[in-house]
Amino acid sequence: MPSLWFLGAPMQKPSAHELWQRLSGVIWNTDLAALHRWQAGLVRWVRLLYLVGRDLTDGQLNLRAMSLVYTTLLSLVPLLAVSFSVLKAFGVHNQIEPMMLNFMTPLGERAGEITSNVIGFVDKIKVGVLGALGLGLLIYTVISLIQKIEGAFNYTWHVKHGRSFAQRFRDYLSVIMIGPVLVFSALGATASLMSHSMVQALVTLPGLAWVVETIGALVPYLFVIAAFTFVYMFVPNTRVRLGSAVIGAMVAGFLWQTVGWGFASFVVASAKYAAIYSGFAILVIFMLWLYLAWLILLVGASIAFYHQHPEYLTMRRRELNLSNRMKERLALLSMYLIADNHFRGIGPWTLEALAKHLAVPTDVVESIIAPLESGGLVIAAGEAPPVYVPAQAPERISVKTLLETVRSGGEDTDLWPQQLHRELAVDRIIDRVDQAVDAALQGITLRELCLGEPSQEALSPGSDQELVYPVTRN
Secondary structure, X not given: OOXXXXXXXXXXXXXXXXXXXXXXXXXXXXXXXXXXXXXXXXXXXXXXXXXXXXXXXXXXXHHHHHHHHHHHHHHHHHHHHHHHHHHHOOOOHXXXXXXXXXXXXXXXXXXXXXXXXXXXXXXXXXXXXXXXHHXXXXXXXXXXXHHHHHHHHHHHOOOOOOOOHHHHHHHHHHHHHHHHHHHHXXXXXXXXXXXXXXXXXXXXXXXXXXXXXXXXXXXXXXXXXXXXXXHHHXXXXXXXXXXXXXXXXXXHHHHHHHHHHHHHHHHHOOHHHHHHHHHHHHXXXXXXXXXXXXXXXXXXXXXXXXXXXXXXXXXXXXXXXXXXXXHHHHHHHXXXXXXXXXXXXXXXXXXXXXXXXXXXXHHHHHHHHHHHXXXXXXXXXXXXXXXXXXXXXXXXXXXXXXXXXXXHOOOOOOOOHHHOOOOHHHHHHHHHHHHHHHHHOOOOEHHHHHHOOOOOOOOOOOOOOOOOOOOOOO
């Protein structure tokens, strides 16, 4: 029964659902431009945490983390074997075990046992006697791990296309061969620096001893953050800014240390699991830690993505369903901006620049550009990232053709309008709509849309005149 507050009756307390609706309204319906800078920043961080929590509760990050656990179990020994072979040439292969033991620290007493077993498996692999086929399978197993990692990160970054085979072969092998050398070189340089006579002399000074000790305690954290930053910048098949990668790496590094401490406490108090799982307990605990490690890495990547793309902070849902009206308007706006830059002789648009200018997510613009590209109206030029220019002279592109391309975009070849059941009354209405559109857009080209006047030097249908596009970029 509704509360009669205007008659002096006591008001009913709002339910938890009503409180959540009010809070959501404050978070998502607030105009950030009307707030102070610190208030707008606070709302953005609340939205970011909400979206990261949504990504977790949706289950995709969890599923991908579990998939990476399975792939890691299959690829861990081959990966270490390849790294061992590379590092052996530099005489630092003995450092693999201490580094892996440091990664396994949250497993408590079990860390040494798991590390010894894995290193034992690696020692038994003789890369030199595997033969061409065995070595190829070994490298393929390692590359498949990195490919799976790239797929998980591409999902987080809303990237629909992975690297080409040539790019994967080149980039992955460079990481496998050069990465371990750089990591252990950095570790060795740090250890040498901390043991240097000058540093040891500074430790004896009462005013500087705590500074050196603090730096020494922070070095492991800095290495974790640096490693995460490298992963966030290199693995996704898109351009990741350094600042966003560092923000994600800092959050992931903090979670790594915090969750590691909590997991170590869990392992100490989980003696009963040994009674339940017997000899499998160590494997179960190891898989749990791998799952948490991958989940932390993916959460950091998600934070880096939202930091770099604040336009996604206005979306409660991951995927937007565009109406036909929005598709047509976005297509007209996109083609207008692309052709306008062409006429003004300035740098072409990238996908990210278009999305930022239109204040919509990048994958929304990509879904609009895709049918325009397949319809022969725009073309992607250059690489990493590509820029978009008109595929034809703007004088040849009619607005009617543009709208028809968008309307027919995404139609499946197995289901065409002509295959549907025909009704004369419906066909008449559709014909009248098409005739009205033809009459309204008669003769209007993309050039007229941009310049506001008909072309004085429009190209004839048989003209061989070529377009010259500006090569400078914004």
